[in-house]
Amino acid sequence: MSFEINESCGVFAIYAREDDVAKLTYYALYALQHRGQESVGIAVADGQESVMLKDMGMVSQVFSERDLQSLKGHMALGHVRYSTTGSSFWENSQPIQVPRRGGSVYVAHNGNLINTDELRGQLQAQGVRFRSTSDTEVIAVLLARSDADDVVEAAKEVMPMLQGAYSLGVMTEEKILGIRDPYGIRPLCVGKYMDGYVISSESCGLDIIGAEYVREIAPGEMAIIADGELRFERVMEARKPSLCIFEFIYFARPDSVMYGTYLYHARKHMGMSLADEAPVQADVVMPIPDTGVPAAIGYSQASGIPFGEGLIKNRYVGRTFIQPTQAIRQLGVRLKLNPLVRDIRGKRLVVVDDSIVRGNTTKEIVKMLRDAGASEVHMRISSPPDRFPCFYGIDTAIRQELIASSRSVEEIREFIGADTLHYLSMENLVRATGRPREEFCMACFDGRYPIPVPDEMKMAKCRLEAV
Numbered sequence: 001m002s003f004e005i006n007e008s009c010g011v012f013a014i015y016a017r018e019d020d021v022a023k024l025t026y027y028a029l030y031a032l033q034h035r036g037q038e039s040v041g042i043a044v045a046d047g048q049e050s051v052m053l054k055d056m057g058m059v060s061q062v063f064s065e066r067d068l069q070s071l072k073g074h075m076a077l078g079h080v081r082y083s084t085t086g087s088s089f090w091e092n093s094q095p096i097q098v099p100r101r102g103g104s105v106y107v108a109h110n111g112n113l114i115n116t117d118e119l120r121g122q123l124q125a126q127g128v129r130f131r132s133t134s135d136t137e138v139i140a141v142l143l144a145r146s147d148a149d150d151v152v153e154a155a156k157e158v159m160p161m162l163q164g165a166y167s168l169g170v171m172t173e174e175k176i177l178g179i180r181d182p183y184g185i186r187p188l189c190v191g192k193y194m195d196g197y198v199i200s201s202e203s204c205g206l207d208i209i210g211a212e213y214v215r216e217i218a219p220g221e222m223a224i225i226a227d228g229e230l231r232f233e234r235v236m237e238a239r240k241p242s243l244c245i246f247e248f249i250y251f252a253r254p255d256s257v258m259y260g261t262y263l264y265h266a267r268k269h270m271g272m273s274l275a276d277e278a279p280v281q282a283d284v285v286m287p288i289p290d291t292g293v294p295a296a297i298g299y300s301q302a303s304g305i306p307f308g309e310g311l312i313k314n315r316y317v318g319r320t321f322i323q324p325t326q327a328i329r330q331l332g333v334r335l336k337l338n339p340l341v342r343d344i345r346g347k348r349l350v351v352v353d354d355s356i357v358r359g360n361t362t363k364e365i366v367k368m369l370r371d372a373g374a375s376e377v378h379m380r381i382s383s384p385p386d387r388f389p390c391f392y393g394i395d396t397a398i399r400q401e402l403i404a405s406s407r408s409v410e411e412i413r414e415f416i417g418a419d420t421l422h423y424l425s426m427e428n429l430v431r432a433t434g435r436p437r438e439e440f441c442m443a444c445f446d447g448r449y450p451i452p453v454p455d456e457m458k459m460a461k462c463r464l465e466a467v
């Protein structure tokens with residue numbers, strides 16, 4: 001259930017001499033808003049000076065027209081954040097700015113380091129005082145403290161010190177860098193915009209401003225934009241490519257392209273495979289909006305059962321800073337979804353969703369559909385059971401909270417109250433991506449973490465095993 005998984009972050013950077021880079025970044029962050037709704041920031045630079053504006057909230061809440069007009073320059077770095085490392089407060093919002101060689105270095109990060117404590121401890125021992133609790137500040141401080149004159153050389157020094165997932169946008173008064181960790185866990189791509197260039201977590205960030213997709217930054221590679229030129233440098237040897245499979249299942253927008261595939265098409269394929277793996281007699285195939293839509297269309301096409309929308313999403317609930325009253329909180333999933341009772345009453349439903357995390361939301365939805373008069377509810381999930389937590393920048397849950405970590409599929413079916421439940425097989429999930437299994441991190445399903453996770457970290461998130 002996508003409502004239960006929180007994405008980590010979105011990164012965007014642009015170099016464009018003849019355009020309003022702050023406004024372009026604003027629109028790109030709008031397109032990347034699904035990757036984080038807690039805070040947003042834009043820094044701009046003009047070759048000599050730089051300035052930044054960031055705050056808690058969503059893109060539309062934070063920036064006014066006047067704010068954007070005050071951000072002048074020909075380079076910009078933007079970020080939308082959902083907290084994974086470090087809690088939710090202003091100091092942790094990004095980009096993170098640190099003084100460097102008479103100017104500034106700004107860092108925007110998608111991912112999660114697994115050696116933050118160690119690096120932070122080393123820096124604190126050298127007298128560094130941190131303003132935030134985020135791993136991104138550690139990266140920014142390392143870049144700032146490098147003896148290298150050039151930020152490109154500084155980044156080359158720092159990259160080997162970092163362990164974990166990092167797709168970074170880095171900006172100084174002169175240059176923009178796009179950096180991807182040697183495993184390529186989080187996405188990052190490059191586009192061409194007019195006479196300049198763009199870096200974005202997803203290609204949808206390019207589309208919204210009319211930039212042309214160039215290519216993904218390869219694992220271990222750095223894209224350097226300076227003086228209107230783009231070049232790539234391989235900094236670290238690429239390890240086993242391990243793009244997070246959840247980008248394909250749910251995180252990224254369906255109109256984004258990864259590994260050369262529209263995610264919409266991959267998700268539709270997942271639904272088609274679900275129909276092959278778990279056919280059922282039913283009247284309607286309906287998605288949990290919005291993320292279940294492509295897979296539900298695929299299921300419908302493969303099974304011949306008509307597609308229908310039975311749940312309407314309130315698109316504007318999002319993240320609000322107004323605390324709901326107890327009475328409103330009790331409405332639970334009804335705050336986000338409302339059933340079309342007349343379309344559901346007496347119907348046998350196939351309900352397609354992308355995942356089940358804790359199971360409580362799915363249980364509420366099944367109950368809501370039954371209360372609306374559904375005669376049967378058959379849940380179909382376009383991913384395998386989610387059994388292991390993420391250490392690379394996705395806030396799912398600790399292992400103990402993941403329902404599939406301790407219950408069988410039949411027990412989960414019973415818990416959520418569905419008539420039948422089926423999860424897509426790993427084999428068909430991988431087939432839907434069009435790429436080999438070896439190119440993905442699928443640790444949520446099989447516990448095989450591509451970057452070894454320190455035991456203390458594992459114990460903290462896997463209390464089930466520790467007791």
Ligand code: SF4
Nearest residue numbers: 244390394441443444
């Ligand atoms: Fe993605 Fe799961 Fe791997 Fe994290 S552990 S990167 S969520 S597949």
